[in-house]
Amino acid sequence: MVNPPLLCTSPIKYQFANHSSPDYKKNGSGKLKLRLINQRGDFSFALFSGGIAKPKLIAVSNTVQFQNPNAPVYPRLAQGKAWSEVGSLNSHS
Numbered sequence: 001m002v003n004p005p006l007l008c009t010s011p012i013k014y015q016f017a018n019h020s021s022p023d024y025k026k027n028g029s030g031k032l033k034l035r036l037i038n039q040r041g042d043f044s045f046a047l048f049s050g051g052i053a054k055p056k057l058i059a060v061s062n063t064v065q066f067q068n069p070n071a072p073v074y075p076r077l078a079q080g081k082a083w084s085e086v087g088s089l090n091s092h093s
Contacts, residue, residue, distance in 0.1 A: 040069050
């Protein structure tokens, strides 16, 4: 059985709040940059206190999504019937 909060299926990335804003505790603001990869699903961000050992959920962002989540993100190659044949696959799934 899974207990709340039911935020996500798995955390993709995390950063400590003092990574790029060491004074966030003093002034109440900070800035973090994460590079998001199109996973063809929505993202949301969560703020935790307590570190990795005892995380406590503080806040959750609104949902963020790519403008066109189903756009091809990179070409894929597949071997053809002959050893010297390579084909391109453009998957939209």
